[in-house]
Amino acid sequence: MGPQVKGKIVLFAPGLPPGASAGALYSIFSNLRTHGPSRAAAAGAVAALVRSVPPVSLATPHTGTLEYDPDKPRIPAAALDAEHADWIARLARRGVEVRVRLEMGALDGGLVDTANVVAEIRGAEKPEEIVLIGAHLDSWDVGQGAQDDGVGVIHVIEAMRLIRGLGVRPARTIRGVLFANEEHGLEGGKAYALAHKGERHLAAVETDLGSGKPERWNVSGSPHELAWFLTAAKPVGLPVELGWCGADISPLKDQGVPTMTLVGDVERYFEVHHSEADTLDKVEAQELQEGLAVVAGIAWQLANAPRP
Numbered sequence: 605m606g607p608q609v610k611g612k613i614v615l616f617a618p619g620l621p622p623g624a625s626a627g628a629l630y631s632i633f634s635n636l637r638t639h640g641p642s643r644a645a646a647a648g649a650v651a652a653l654v655r656s657v658p659p660v661s662l663a664t665p666h667t668g669t670l671e672y673d674p675d676k677p678r679i680p681a682a683a684l685d686a687e688h689a690d691w692i693a694r695l696a697r698r699g700v701e702v703r704v705r706l707e708m709g710a711l712d713g714g715l716v717d718t719a720n721v722v723a724e725i726r727g728a729e730k731p732e733e734i735v736l737i738g739a740h741l742d743s744w745d746v747g748q749g750a751q752d753d754g755v756g757v758i759h760v761i762e763a764m765r766l767i768r769g770l771g772v773r774p775a776r777t778i779r780g781v782l783f784a785n786e787e788h789g790l791e792g793g794k795a796y797a798l799a800h801k802g803e804r805h806l807a808a809v810e811t812d813l814g815s816g817k818p819e820r821w822n823v824s825g826s827p828h829e830l831a832w833f834l835t836a837a838k839p840v841g842l843p844v845e846l847g848w849c850g851a852d853i854s855p856l857k858d859q860g861v862p863t864m865t866l867v868g869d870v871e872r873y874f875e876v877h878h879s880e881a882d883t884l885d886k887v888e889a890q891e892l893q894e895g896l897a898v899v900a901g902i903a904w905q906l907a908n909a910p911r912p
């Protein structure tokens with residue numbers, strides 16, 4: 605970014621490659637939203653607008669994390685729906701001088717105390733060995749957060765209820781954790797990892813990719829741990845792949861806990877999450893139930909499968 609942005613409002617409006625999956629687009633372009641405003645500020649911009657990341661848009665801005673660089677001015681930044689962002693970009697490309705009046709009601713209310721919700725089914729044989737299943741309780745202020753991460757919360761609560769309702773006891777402890785504040789700094793995940801550092805987590809499983817039909821598990825860990833995941837996951841019927849394993853359990857991963865995340869068809873999730881459109885009507889009951897069935901299944905398998 606050059607000196608031409610000095611005193612201006614910068615618009616980030618990348619042309620999205622047609623045909624790319626919503627998940628791939630999100631992982632590439634959400635970076636502009638997260639770090640773009642401070643880059644613009646470094647070049648002297650007075651504010652930043654970022655085009656919504658999802659491949660489809662019904663004039664609905666898509667919000668999300670912004671990480672200000674502490675060494676740069678904290679300029680105002682806002683998400684702009686795809687239609688308006690592309691319109692401005694077209695005008696600018698034609699040489700039209702675009703004037704934008706930016707009025708924002710956003711404010712930083714500071715930090716307040718909140719809590720993770722933790723429940724467990726104690727293991728009958730090795731209660732000190734913990735298999736964690738987790739999702740996050742918070743959502744962006746727009747929409748209802750039905751897909752992100754209401755679905756994950758239902759997966760965890762219902763998986764726990766399903767196992768408990770059957771009256772069976774797992775060998776290891778199954779612990780359900782609903783993390784606070786994932787979206788705005790991962791405070792719940794960090795606090796959990798710190799508070800439970802001394803405990804023996806054998807695995808942490810996260811569900812935070814919505815209700816789309818379950819397709820696979822993304823896993824991380826040592827070859828030894830991955831071999832155990834492969835064996836334990838087999839009866840659940842979804843393939844296992846190395847990959848990104850979720851935000852809430854990443855502080856546990858940093859402590860060396862092997863992690864796993866449920867990945868389904870994420871197209872609908874990435875279209876609506878972080879937007880006003882993330883409402884309950886987007887959640888298919890059948891797919892939601894398939895998701896909670898596999899979460900219950902993997903929790904049960906990991907809590908019982910012998911370690912190699």
Ligand SMILES: [Zn+2]
Nearest residue numbers: 740752753812
């Ligand atoms: Zn989420």
